[in-house]
Amino acid sequence: MKYKLNGPRKDKVKNQRSLKVRLLNQRGARCERCRYNKREILQAHHKDRNTNNNELENLELICPNCHAEEHYLENSWLNDSRYNGGVLRMVRN
Ligand SMILES: [Zn+2]
Numbered sequence: 001m002k003y004k005l006n007g008p009r010k011d012k013v014k015n016q017r018s019l020k021v022r023l024l025n026q027r028g029a030r031c032e033r034c035r036y037n038k039r040e041i042l043q044a045h046h047k048d049r050n051t052n053n054n055e056l057e058n059l060e061l062i063c064p065n066c067h068a069e070e071h072y073l074e075n076s077w078l079n080d081s082r083y084n085g086g087v088l089r090m091v092r093n
């Protein structure tokens with residue numbers, strides 16, 4: 001019953017916005033990593049990847065560039081290949 005796809009979505013966006021406002025007020029309008037200071041585009045990042053954990057120490061106020069980098073690096077196949085030898089296998093096949 002709780003897994004409706006349409007309902008909670010808007011709430012989540014709203015939550016993300018108010019989170020961002022809270023972070024902006026507390027930490028100032030700049031990326032915590034590269035100090036980029038366009039407050040409009042800054043985003044709230046959840047360090048533990050749990051978007052329900054809105055504890056301040058779990059949140060980072062960062063720009064989309066730093067944010068993409070964080071998640072992209074984490075999901076990149078290049079990352080995996082370092083551990084499982086994927087590059088070699090891919091070249092041979
Ligand atoms: Zn940044």
Ligand SMILES: [Zn+2]
Nearest residue numbers: 044045046067
């Ligand atoms: Zn994030």
